[in-house]
Structures are given as C-alpha cells and as structure tokens.
Amino acid sequence: MLDIQNVSVKFSSASEVGAVEDVSLTLQKGTKTALIGETGSGKSVLLLAVMKLLPATAEISGSVLLEGTDLLSLSEEELETIRGDRISYIPQGGGNGLNPLMRIGMQIGEPLIDHRGYSKKKAIAQSVELLRRFRLGKEETWVRAYPHMLSGGMRQRAMIAMGIAAGSRVILADEPTKGLDQDRIQGVAECFQYLQGETLLCVTHDVNFAASVGEYISVMYAAQQLEYAKKEAFFEHPLHPYSRAILDAMPERGLKSNIGFAPPHDAYSVKGCRFSDRCPYKNKLCDEKKPPFIDVKGHKVRCWQYAD
Amino acid sequence: MIKNIWKEFRKNRAFRLGVILLLFFISMAVLAPVIAPYDPEALLGMPNQRPSAAHWLGTNDIGQDIFSELVYGSRISLKVGIVAALAVTTLGSTIGMVAGYYKGVVDKVFTVLTNVAMTIPSLPLTILLVGFLKTGMLGMVVAICITAWAGTARVVRAKVLQIRELPYIQIEKLMGVSDFKVLFKHIVPNIADIVMTRCALSVGGAMMTETSLSFLGLGSFTQKSWGNILHFAFYRNGVINNMWWWYLPPILCISGCMLGFVLVTHYGRSRSQLIKG
Amino acid sequence: MLIEAKGLKKTYKNNKGVRIEALRNANVAVRENECVGLFGSSGSGKSTIGQIMVGLLPPDEGSISYRGKSVKIPYGKGIRREIQMLYQHPEVSFNPKLTLLRSLIEPYQLMGIDPSRERILEDNYRFGIYAEHLERYPGELSGGELQRAALARILVLKPRFIVLDEPTSMLDAISQAQVVQILREIQKETGVGYLFITHNKALCQAFSSRFYRIREGITEEVSSL
Numbered sequence: 001m002l003d004i005q006n007v008s009v010k011f012s013s014a015s016e017v018g019a020v021e022d023v024s025l026t027l028q029k030g031t032k033t034a035l036i037g038e039t040g041s042g043k044s045v046l047l048l049a050v051m052k053l054l055p056a057t058a059e060i061s062g063s064v065l066l067e068g069t070d071l072l073s074l075s076e077e078e079l080e081t082i083r084g085d086r087i088s089y090i091p092q093g094g095g096n097g098l099n100p101l102m103r104i105g106m107q108i109g110e111p112l113i114d115h116r117g118y119s120k121k122k123a124i125a126q127s128v129e130l131l132r133r134f135r136l137g138k139e140e141t142w143v144r145a146y147p148h149m150l151s152g153g154m155r156q157r158a159m160i161a162m163g164i165a166a167g168s169r170v171i172l173a174d175e176p177t178k179g180l181d182q183d184r185i186q187g188v189a190e191c192f193q194y195l196q197g198e199t200l201l202c203v204t205h206d207v208n209f210a211a212s213v214g215e216y217i218s219v220m221y222a223a224q225q226l227e228y229a230k231k232e233a234f235f236e237h238p239l240h241p242y243s244r245a246i247l248d249a250m251p252e253r254g255l256k257s258n259i260g261f262a263p264p265h266d267a268y269s270v271k272g273c274r275f276s277d278r279c280p281y282k283n284k285l286c287d288e289k290k291p292p293f294i295d296v297k298g299h300k301v302r303c304w305q306y307a308d
Numbered sequence: 309m310i311k312n313i314w315k316e317f318r319k320n321r322a323f324r325l326g327v328i329l330l331l332f333f334i335s336m337a338v339l340a341p342v343i344a345p346y347d348p349e350a351l352l353g354m355p356n357q358r359p360s361a362a363h364w365l366g367t368n369d370i371g372q373d374i375f376s377e378l379v380y381g382s383r384i385s386l387k388v389g390i391v392a393a394l395a396v397t398t399l400g401s402t403i404g405m406v407a408g409y410y411k412g413v414v415d416k417v418f419t420v421l422t423n424v425a426m427t428i429p430s431l432p433l434t435i436l437l438v439g440f441l442k443t444g445m446l447g448m449v450v451a452i453c454i455t456a457w458a459g460t461a462r463v464v465r466a467k468v469l470q471i472r473e474l475p476y477i478q479i480e481k482l483m484g485v486s487d488f489k490v491l492f493k494h495i496v497p498n499i500a501d502i503v504m505t506r507c508a509l510s511v512g513g514a515m516m517t518e519t520s521l522s523f524l525g526l527g528s529f530t531q532k533s534w535g536n537i538l539h540f541a542f543y544r545n546g547v548i549n550n551m552w553w554w555y556l557p558p559i560l561c562i563s564g565c566m567l568g569f570v571l572v573t574h575y576g577r578s579r580s581q582l583i584k585g
Numbered sequence: 586m587l588i589e590a591k592g593l594k595k596t597y598k599n600n601k602g603v604r605i606e607a608l609r610n611a612n613v614a615v616r617e618n619e620c621v622g623l624f625g626s627s628g629s630g631k632s633t634i635g636q637i638m639v640g641l642l643p644p645d646e647g648s649i650s651y652r653g654k655s656v657k658i659p660y661g662k663g664i665r666r667e668i669q670m671l672y673q674h675p676e677v678s679f680n681p682k683l684t685l686l687r688s689l690i691e692p693y694q695l696m697g698i699d700p701s702r703e704r705i706l707e708d709n710y711r712f713g714i715y716a717e718h719l720e721r722y723p724g725e726l727s728g729g730e731l732q733r734a735a736l737a738r739i740l741v742l743k744p745r746f747i748v749l750d751e752p753t754s755m756l757d758a759i760s761q762a763q764v765v766q767i768l769r770e771i772q773k774e775t776g777v778g779y780l781f782i783t784h785n786k787a788l789c790q791a792f793s794s795r796f797y798r799i800r801e802g803i804t805e806e807v808s809s810l
Contacts, residue, residue: 038757039727152627179755181627181784205757249762251787257762261713262729264721475672476680478641479735483692483742484665497682 001029001199007062019045021223032200034214042223043203047172051089085115088163092175098147105143111166130161134191153184173202222274229299239301326571337382344376365553369544384533389515392452397507400460408468425458444528460506505573512566534558587778589614593647607633609802620779622793630802635748639670669744673751675731679723686719692741712737729760749781
C-alpha cells in the first residue's frame with residue numbers, strides 16, 4: 001500500500017548527521033504501524049517527508065510508493081489531488097490544526113467537497129456518519145460546535161475524522177496523544193482501533209499508546225531505524241538494547257533507568273553505531289562501523305550483536 | 309545577530325525591499341548637504357520653472373529649488389517620525405508591561421485609559437494639542453505621543469499577560485527574584501520583537517501625522533518637511549496648475565518611506581522557519 | 586508533618602464569566618522524605634492544589650501549615666525558597682532568550698554562592714548536563730535535558746518541599762525513568778518531600794508511597810489507585 005524505501009532527509013548538506021537516514025518501511029494494506037522515538041529522533045520529519053511537506057531547503061532522497069506511484073517525484077499540483085484524498089496527514093498539536101472559525105462538521109466535510117464534489121449539506125451529513133464510527137455519542141451536536149467548545153481529546157478525534165473523511169486509505173498521524181491525559185489517550189486509541197481497512201502509520205513517544213494502536217512497531221533513534229517487528233514479538237522479545245531500555249523504563253515494567261543520558265542531538269557518534277555511547281553491550285566494532293539493518297526471521301534490528 | 313539579519317536579508321524579499329527603501333531615505337537625510345545642489349532656502353531667481361538640467365524638479369513659486377527642498381525635507385520628516393515613534397513606543401510599552409504584569413486594579417485603570425485613548429479620533433485631537441502646545445518639533449512629538457500610545461500598549465499588554473503565566477516566569481517568582489529583574493531580564497527580551505515591530509509601524513504613523521499637520525499648515529514653517537512642501541504646493545496653486553513635479557515627489561517619498569517601515573516588520577516571517585527538529 | 590493543606594476551596598471565573606469550582610474540599614499532607622501522589626484527570630483541580638501549596642495562588646478558603654506553623658500566601662522571605670515546583674512543560678521552563686548557563690547562574694546569585702563555571706559543571710554532572718550543553722539555548726535542548734536542568738536549578742535553593750506537576754508527561758519513557766531516578770536519589774540525600782501530581786496511574790503507583798485521588802475538586806486519600 002505504502003512503501004517507504006531508503007528515505008533520507010538532510011536540512012543542510014554541511015552536517016554529517018541527517019534528520020532521517022535510510023529509513024525503509026513497508027505498510028501492508030489495512031495494517032497499523034506505530035513509530036516510536038524520542039523528540040528529535042527524526043520520526044516526525046519522516047512523516048513530513050512522505051507527505052512532501054518539508055521546506056524547500058530539505059534534501060530528500062529515496063522513494064515513497066503509494067500503490068506504485070512515487071510521491072517524491074510528483075509535482076506540487078499532482079500532490080494536492082492526492083493529499084487528503086488518497087493519503088492524509090494528521091499534524092501534531094492536539095487539534096490546533098483545526099480552523100477556529102469553522103464548525104467541526106464543515107471541517108470534517110471539507111475534503112468531501114474538495115475531492116468528491118459533495119454539496120455542503122451532504123458533506124455535513126456524511127461527517128455525522130464518520131463521527132458515528134468512533135462511537136462518541138451526540139454526533140449531531142458535535143458537528144455544529146466550534147473547535148474551542150471541545151476538549152483537547154475531542155479535537156484530536158475530530159482531526160482523525162477529518163483525515164479519513166474523503167475516504168483516504170492511508171493515514172499518517174504525528175503524536176496524536178501529545179499533551180492529553182490518560183482517559184483521553186484511551187479515547188484516541190479507540191478511535192484508531194475503530195479504523196477498519198485503512199492503513200495507519202502513527203508516530204508517538206508513548207509506548208503504551210503504540211502498543212494499543214500498532215500491529216507493527218518500528219523504533220527510531222538519532223535519525224535511524226533501529227528495530228522493526230510485529231507488536232507481540234517486539235514487546236515479548238525486543239532485540240535492540242535501546243528497545244529493551246525503553247521497555248525497562250516503563251512504569252509498568254519497573255521504571256528502571258539503566259542506560260546513560262542521551263547526547264545532544266548533533267553530537268552522536270557518526271562513524272559507528274549511533275547508540276554506542278549509551279549501550280551497555282558495546283564492543284570495538286560498534287564504535288568503528290555502522291551496523292546494517294539485519295533481518296532475524298522477519299524481526300529487523302540494527303545491531304552488531306545479531307550479525308553472523 | 310548581524311548574521312541573522314544578513315540571512316533574513318538574503319532570504320526574505322519583503323524585508324530586503326524594506327531595508328533598501330529605508331537605507332535610501334536615511335542616506336538621503338544624512339547626506340543632504342552633499343546631494344542637494346542648492347540651499348533649499350535660497351531664492352534662485354526664476355519662480356515656477358519646469359524641471360530642467362539646472363533644477364531637476366523645477367522651482368517653486370518663490371524660486372526655491374524643489375529637489376533640494378525634498379532632500380532636506382527628508383531630515384525633518386524622518387526626525388519627527390523616529391523621535392515620535394521612540395517616545396510613543398517607550399510610553400506604550402511601559403504602560404502595557406505594567407498593566408499586563410501586575411494585573412488587578414493597575415490593569416483595570418490602564419485598560420480604561422487605553423480604551424478611552426483608542427476611541428478618541430486622533431487627528432482632531434492632535435490638531436487641538438498642536439494648537440495649544442508650542443509649534444515646532446517638540447510640540448508635535450508630544451501631541452503624537454499623547455494620541456498614539458494606546459495601540460502599542462494594548463499589544464504589549466496582551467503579550468505580557470500571556471508570558472507571565474509561562475513556567476519560566478513563574479519559576480522566577482518561586483525563586484524569589486524581584487519584579488524589576490523579572491520584568492527587565494525575562495519579559496523585555498521576550499517582547500522585544502513585537503515592540504520593535506510596533507516601533508517601526510509607529511514611525512510610519514508618526515510621519516503620516518507630521519505630514520498631515522504640516523500640510524494643514526500646523527507644522528513649523530521655518531523647517532521644510534515633505535508635508536510642508538505639499539502644503540505650499542497646494543495653497544500656492546501648484547496642484548491647480550498641475551505642476552506634478554512639485555506635489556508628486558513628496559507624496560512618493562512619504563509613501564516609499566512608510567512602505568519601507570512596514571516591510572521591515574516582515575523580519576522573521578519567511579516561510580523557511582516553519583519546521584523544527 | 587512538612588506541609589499540610591486543609592479544606593482548600595477555590596472558585597475561578599472563566600472568560601465568559603461563568604464560575605467554575607476548581608477546588609471544593611481539598612486536603613493534602615506531605616511528610617519529610619515522602620513522595621505523595623495526587624492522581625486525577627484533567628480538570629479535576631489537581632494543578633490548582635499545586636499552585637496553592639507552592640504559594641502562587643491564594644485559596645478562597647482553607648489553610649496551609651508549613652512545618653507546624655500556619656502560613657499565608659504569598660509566602661514570606663524565609664520559606665519562599667524552600668518550596669519549589671517542577672513544571673509539566675520543560676520547553677517553557679527556561680527563558681528562551683538566555684543560554685542555559687545564564688539561566689543556571691541565577692539561583693547561585695540569589696543564594697550568594699559564587700557561580701563559577703566549574704561549580705555549575707560540577708553540580709550539574711549528575712543531571713547529565715555537561716559543558717557542551719551550557720552555551721545552548723532552550724530551543725536547542727531536548728525535553729529530558731531541560732527537565733533535568735530545571736531540577737538542578739531549583740535544587741541550588743535547597744528546597745524542602747517540591748511540587749512535581751506532571752514533570753515527565755511530555756518526556757519519552759527513558760527520560761522519564763531517568764528523571765524519576767534522580768528525584769529518588771535527591772530525596773534519599775536531602776529528605777525533601779514531594780507532591781507528585783499526575784494522571785498516569787502506573788507511574789503514580791511506582792513512584793509514590795501514599796496516594797490521594799482527586800475528583801471534581803474533592804480529594805480523598807486512598808490505599809491504592
């Protein structure tokens with residue numbers, strides 16, 4: 001459905017470390033993938049690169065195939081017919097992406113008017129139907145409300161409804177739970193679970209949220225993808241030392257802090273493994289040579305431990 | 309700082325045009341004695357001449373060289389504009405800052421004052437004040453100041469109200485840092501960009517007021533400003549006789565100068581700063 | 586008892602002039618060397634309790650006693666520095682126009698300690714703040730780095746009580762565990778008392794030894810969440 005191949009992003013050719021380095025992700029039709037990483041790991045930049053929403057100064061390489069079409073090679077005009085219609089992007093910021101002067105129903109219905117030629121009335125009726133999918137109750141009242149009348153969690157759900165309104169089959173979501181409290185995170189998670197048939201790529205720093213939404217988990221660190229696996233495999237047998245540290249640090253699993261502090265974003269070691277200066281298992285090779293992305297029976301990991 | 313400005317200059321077209329316009333007018337004011345071919349006050353014989361090689365923009369009704377008047381006029385227009393804008397901005401920012409930071413009764417009093425000041429039509433009041441005060445630059449600056457501070461005060465107050473609730477200000481209060489230090493070390497630097505923007509816009513506003521007053525004959529007659537040239541062009545039949553070389557250049561100068569001040573406020577609004585991390 | 590708030594009530598007017606009862610009856614007590622969890626969803630009034638106990642907001646009704654003595658808000662000079670707060674949003678916990686070093690110097694100046702670079706580096710080492718961080722602006726540092734620096738900064742004032750207002754909710758799992766780890770170590774060394782405000786049940790249970798639950802402005806001490 002969506003095939004991200006060797007995508008790299010650099011903001012200035014001078015710096016050796018890019019914002020995203022050689023990331024490949026294949027999203028099968030109807031699957032949900034959660035992309036975990038700390039701030040600055042490059043996960044949000046990756047989403048923007050896929051949508052081709054980065055400023056002109058960014059150098060992007062690789063390819064992004066949406067049902068065979070390479071999005072990166074399309075012109076801005078061609079992309080505009082695809083964005084919102086076949087692929088949607090839900091930006092971060094707890095629903096601040098909504099227009100404050102427009103009723104929710106109109107905003108959700110807008111892509112339908114733009115891409116499907118619906119009348120205003122029909123679009124609003126359709127947006128009630130969309131909200132019903134999320135089982136929120138009182139959908140008719142909702143569509144008449146303005147964004148400021150809703151809580152952060154409700155706004156975020158309205159954004160998701162907007163994303164799928166025009167029948168977009170691929171949804172990219174950037175930190176949909178940032179700043180929300182746990183009940184509301186739960187609400188957003190349910191919202192994504194009700195999606196049937198849509199393909200989802202969701203960027204988050206919340207591991208629990210990733211677990212409840214994703215069928216596949218990908219981990220990014222310092223611009224590189226370190227691990228990719230099915231959810232069960234990832235949570236039961238994480239392979240990368242970084243992934244293990246993340247899971248150990250979860251309050252549910254003991255809140256252990258057993259690796260060092262992260263270096264500043266531009267101070268990672270360039271030559272070897274990005275994680276080596278915090279890794280408890282590192283050896284000489286890790287400092288000298290970049291580890292490849294190794295396939296261990298369908299579970300991919302970027303670590304020398306798993307090289308033959 | 310200088311590096312950032314240079315970067316902005318290269319990337320931001322609006323800002324670049326603004327800077328070029330302002331540099332043009334400022335160098336005109338600074339280098340007036342070098343640029344102007346004649347003494348603007350000198351009576352050079354033939355009145356009402358059309359533009360020629362000797363008098364690029366002709367001469368006025370008493371035989372003064374209009375181009376020289378225009379060049380020297382930039383001095384008065386810019387001086388009044390800049391001095392008045394600095395005064396307006398200082399007064400407005402101080403009031404806005406105090407009202408926004410202390411809230412409560414202080415804020416209520418200042419808000420009422422601001423609202424009153426904003427509802428009074430400013431040009432008639434300025435005219436009235438200029439009538440009462442001494443003519444000349446000082447009177448004009450004071451009059452502009454009294455009528456124009458409210459907009460800046462309002463914008464600054466809104467920004468300070470927002471900043472004072474941010475953790476970094478609250479933490480200062482918790483540490484027991486004095487209000488004076490919080491205001492000047494932590495709030496001022498964070499409102500500096502909007503204060504500067506307001507200041508640049510105020511220069512344009514003040515120049516316009518100065519021009520209007522001079523045009524109406526309420527400016528100082530001894531010093532030639534662009535408004536002053538317009539005044540004579542209008543009242544001594546320059547406009548009726550369609551002597552465009554007399555009334556058009558000061559209008560273009562004022563418009564260009566105001567445009568320059570508006571455009572430099574586009575600093576930092578280029579599209580490239582959208583994305584971070 | 587280190588600090589005790591009894592019968593707190595607070596009513597706000599929102600911008601439409603509607604009265605909102607943020608706190609109806611809040612009672613919270615924290616001992617020395619203790620981390621007390623205050624668990625509630627957003628809008629429950631938990632942050633208002635923090636604002637009151639730290640001395641930024643006077644309550645409409647109710648009293649606060651600190652080390653056995655009744656105290657009034659705003660707090661007087663003697664106890665002002667002993668009660669501090671760590672905020673939810675590290676990215677706005679520092680003046681964006683100052684380098685980290687210039688912000689870190691402030692509490693030293695207040696305490697009359699010589700703020701030499703060496704001293705600051707030495708004090709900040711355990712927080713993972715090194716020489717390479719000092720000349721950076723807040724926008725160039727990560728949430729975890731800023732939150733650790735924010736903690737280092739208030740500890741110079743030798744606080745006895747710190748309100749932790751969801752200090753890890755914006756951080757990734759590893760940074761969260763690191764901040765909690767440091768908070769625990771500091772408590773062991775200095776006996777500081779914490780009020781840990783959170784909406785994260787698992788974290789609250791892992792970090793706190795006693796819990797209050799707050800619903801619609803009323804607190805209740807509970808043995809488990």
